[in-house]
Amino acid sequence: MPELSRRDFLKLARDGFLYLNGALTLGGLLRFLDYNPGPAQKTAFDLGPASNYPLGSRTSLPEIPAFLIHSEKGFTALSLVCTHLGCTVASDAKGFACACHGSSYDVDGQVMHGPAVLPLRSLRIEITEDNQLILHTD
Structure with a gap:
């Protein structure tokens, strides 16, 4: 060798x-x-009949996560995803609060205290011909 x-x-x-x-x-x-990114996330949620949400109601939808509000102006929905880093905010006496970093929002989703600088995102609500509510997150 x-x-x-x-x-x-x-x-x-x-x-x-x-x-x-x-x-x-x-x-x-x-x-x-x-x-393989996996299946696309669901962007439309059937919330059932509008009659399930009486005038003045404020309903938490944790599976989305969103908050449905029925006021004199009609139906509105707010995303419960904090605009700071994406944590889920919780409803409290003053509006909404993020437990992760301390951001707080008023009942309309506007920033009261940072570090978040953007308000909670409004989600689109569709009322079908048969009076069903569809919430769109896209």
Whole structure:
């Protein structure tokens, strides 16, 4: 068996690292191209008949998360996702509060105390011909 020179050893090590680097890169590329984001999230929610929400009612919809308000102006809905970092806000005596970072909003979703600077997002409410409420989050 011939003795391996220092030059041959370094060349062999370099080639081995290059092949290993190529294989790892190719594996990462294949994983990237094979990414499956899963099913699309639901953007329309059937809330049932409008008669289930009497005038003056304020209903929490935790599965969405949203807050449905029935006032003299009609139906409105606010997203319960904090505009600061996306935590879910909770209803309190003054409006809504984020337990994560301390943001607070009034009953109309306007910022009362930061770090959030944007109000809660308004969601679209559709009333169908048969008086059913559909909440759209898109």
